[in-house]
Amino acid sequence: MARRILLTGATGFVGTYLTPLLRRQGFAVDAVGRAETGPLGPETDWRPFLHSDTDGIIHLAGRAHVMREEAADTDAAYDQVNRGATLSLAEQAMQAGIRRFVYVSSVKAMGEQGLDLHPSMRPVPTDPYGRSKLAAEEALRALAPALNTVVLRPPLVYGPGVKANFLALMNAVNKGLPLPFGMVRNRRSLISLRNLSDALIHALDCPPGVYCPTDPEPISTPALVRGIGKAMGTNPMLLPVPVWMLKTLGAVLGRKSAIDRLTGDLTFTGWPPGWSPPQTAREGFAEVAAWYLAEYRT
Numbered sequence: 001m002a003r004r005i006l007l008t009g010a011t012g013f014v015g016t017y018l019t020p021l022l023r024r025q026g027f028a029v030d031a032v033g034r035a036e037t038g039p040l041g042p043e044t045d046w047r048p049f050l051h052s053d054t055d056g057i058i059h060l061a062g063r064a065h066v067m068r069e070e071a072a073d074t075d076a077a078y079d080q081v082n083r084g085a086t087l088s089l090a091e092q093a094m095q096a097g098i099r100r101f102v103y104v105s106s107v108k109a110m111g112e113q114g115l116d117l118h119p120s121m122r123p124v125p126t127d128p129y130g131r132s133k134l135a136a137e138e139a140l141r142a143l144a145p146a147l148n149t150v151v152l153r154p155p156l157v158y159g160p161g162v163k164a165n166f167l168a169l170m171n172a173v174n175k176g177l178p179l180p181f182g183m184v185r186n187r188r189s190l191i192s193l194r195n196l197s198d199a200l201i202h203a204l205d206c207p208p209g210v211y212c213p214t215d216p217e218p219i220s221t222p223a224l225v226r227g228i229g230k231a232m233g234t235n236p237m238l239l240p241v242p243v244w245m246l247k248t249l250g251a252v253l254g255r256k257s258a259i260d261r262l263t264g265d266l267t268f269t270g271w272p273p274g275w276s277p278p279q280t281a282r283e284g285f286a287e288v289a290a291w292y293l294a295e296y297r298t
Contacts, residue, residue: 002026002027002028003026003027003028003055003056003204004027004028004029004030004053004054004055005022005027005028005029005030005054005055005056005057005058005204006030006032006049006050006054006056006057006058006098007019007022007029007030007031007032007057007058007060008032008033008037008049008057008058008059008060008061008089009032009033009059009060009061009062009104010029010031010032010033010060011031011033011034012033012060012061012064013157013159013161013163014060014157014196014197014200015031015033015060016161017159017160017161017193017194017197018058018060018200018201019031021197021198021201022201025201027201030049030051030054032049032061033061034061036049037049037061040061040062040063040080040081041081041084041085041088042080042084042085042087042088043088044085044088044089045092046088046089046092046093047092047096050092050096051096052096052097054093054096054098055100055204056098056099056100056101056102056204057089057093057098057100057101057102058102058200058203058204059089059101059102059103059104061085062081062082062085062086062104062133063077063078063080063081063082064129074128075128075131078128078129078131079131079132079135082129082132082133082135083132083135083136083139086103086139087136087139090139090140090143090147090149091143093147094143094146099146099147099148100148100150101147101148101149101150102149102150102152102200102203102204103136103137103140103150103151103152104152104154104200105133105134105136105151105152105153106129106133106153106154107153107154107155107189107212107266107268108125108126108127108129108130108133109123109125109131109133109134109153110123110124110130110153110212110268111123111124111126111130112126112260112261113260113264113265113266114266114267115187115265115266115267116267116268116269117212117266117267117268117269118212118268118270119153119209119210119211119212119270120270137151137210144208148208149208150203150204150206150207150208150209150211150272151209151210151211152196152199152200152203152211152212152213152272153210153211153212153268154191154196154199154212154213154214155188155189155190155191155214155266155268156188156189156190156191157190157191157192157193157196158190158191158192158193158284158288159193159194159284159287159288159291160193160287160288160290160291161193161291162288165258169228170228170232170288170292173225173228173229173234173236174232174234174292174296174297176234176236177237178237178238178239179225179237179238179239180238180239180246181221181222181225181238181239181246181263182222182238182239182240182241183240183241183243184222184246184262184263186220186221186262186263186265187218187219187220187265187266187267188218188219188220188221188224188261188265188266189212189215189218189266189267189268190214190215190218190219190224190281190284191213191214191215191277192215192277192279192281192283192284192287193284193287194278194283194284194287195213195214195277195278195284198275198277198278198279199211199213199271199272199275202272202274202275203272206272206273206274206275207273209272209273210270211270211271211272211273212268212269212270212271213271213275213277214268214271214277215277215279215281215284216276216277216280216281217281218267219281221262221263222238226238227281227282227285228289230285231285231288231289232289232292232293243263246259246262246263247260247263
């Protein structure tokens, strides 16, 4: 009999990719989005989606990190959804007899700079989103051993349907715009949608714990631009602008955090036990490029 899985956030970026992959692998998926749950918070009633034969939960739903925040109290807004709704789901799942919970957190629960960061290190989140994700992890940890929780902290995720900064970078490459990253010598961990989805499926059967799935190898910003360009059939123009100059311009233009991400190091270790990424970065870039060219290039 097929294993029955509740997938929350099923209509989001990761969920729309993961749902058909789960079904192709033989899972019976109860795919739940915001239309079914309504606004998320501590009072969300998850009981209609929790069944006696539900084998486990993959919890993607949450308040996403946004670049231009409009809430008056950002910490409270993130906490209500990312900690409050998560804890509510976990407690209701336990009442329904469900013992396996896979939670998608974020590397932002750990911090924004560093090399070879590991889940065992002391987390130092720097923004409301990261703090809310860490608070959710801690709330779930307090429910052990009654609830077996696997937490995944993915880095930047790319793939079909990507938005925000990665999509903006693809737009720039597609238009042939000169990009000032030729002198950047950084290392960044990324993860493709395919690799993250595979890690989530693997997490349904791996030991409880906190893990950081990534692509096989970190990549520099210039290598990322060239990789996207090659997949799109273009040759990006990378200008040799000194990093100090980029940082100065970023500070003047109010884009400091964006420049820090594009020039700084941020790599992670600590894959789930027994898991390795099935897709190379080149294959991931090819997949997202094929989607982009079909969706945007005329």
